[in-house]
Amino acid sequence: MNTAVANRMTPSVTTMIRIDHSHALALFHRYKADTPPNRKRALIRNACLAIQVHAQLEEEIFYPALRNVMSGDPVLDKSEPEHQEMRRLIDELLSLTAGDNRLLDASCDEKFFALMRLVIHHVADEETQLLPAAERLLRDRLAELGMEMTRRRVELMKPYAGEFAANTVRSFPVGAAAGATLLTAGVIALGAIAFARQKNGRGASRWTRPHR
Numbered sequence: 001m002n003t004a005v006a007n008r009m010t011p012s013v014t015t016m017i018r019i020d021h022s023h024a025l026a027l028f029h030r031y032k033a034d035t036p037p038n039r040k041r042a043l044i045r046n047a048c049l050a051i052q053v054h055a056q057l058e059e060e061i062f063y064p065a066l067r068n069v070m071s072g073d074p075v076l077d078k079s080e081p082e083h084q085e086m087r088r089l090i091d092e093l094l095s096l097t098a099g100d101n102r103l104l105d106a107s108c109d110e111k112f113f114a115l116m117r118l119v120i121h122h123v124a125d126e127e128t129q130l131l132p133a134a135e136r137l138l139r140d141r142l143a144e145l146g147m148e149m150t151r152r153r154v155e156l157m158k159p160y161a162g163e164f165a166a167n168t169v170r171s172f173p174v175g176a177a178a179g180a181t182l183l184t185a186g187v188i189a190l191g192a193i194a195f196a197r198q199k200n201g202r203g204a205s206r207w208t209r210p211h212r
């Protein structure tokens with residue numbers, strides 16, 4: 001597959017951000033007080049992983065591009081501090097859910113619902129203000145930024161691919177697990193096509209190290 005074809009197969013950066021948001025919200029919607037502990041654990045860990053990778057992608061690629069064309073915007077300025085607040089909760093949740101077959105600490109619900117509130121508010125600001133602004137002001141760069149985000153996503157996801165796939169299966173009722181696995185494999189494989197062509201050599205940051 002050549003680069004032009006890979007580019008056409010890659011969503012624009014704003015589409016990719018909306019897909020990530022939908023994925024995180026879908027995980028939230030499946031988490032209920034009476035969800036079995038093993039499924040809660042899988043949902044928490046996959047949501048935390050997805051959010052931390054998404055936040056890093058925005059900070060490395062999307063926010064800097066947006067700052068170049070709309071500096072001093074209050075919503076953009078508070079985005080990274082809000083990510084930091086999410087990371088504090090994510091660190092606690094990953095620590096509470098580390099290890100297999102562990103009963104969930106009672107504080108998991110409280111912390112995960114707090115994370116949901118933060119993320120939902122943050123996503124609302126991005127989808128109603130930052131993404132429309134990007135589509136007006138960065139129209140000519142949306143595809144290129146989407147490609148860059150795809151490449152970087154594969155790098156960031158690599159250390160987690162096994163856990164992510166396993167948790168995706170665990171987080172679904174039995175009948176839906178096969179479809180979920182195929183979806184996960186497809187997303188990772190598509191990104192790998194772009195990753196194979198990437199030469200920029202950036203490594204994983206602290207946000208890409210697996211939590212044990």
Ligand SMILES: [Fe+2]
Pocket residue numbers: 055058079083122126
């Ligand atoms: Fe964000």
Ligand SMILES: [Fe+2]
Pocket residue numbers: 017021054058123126
């Ligand atoms: Fe976002």
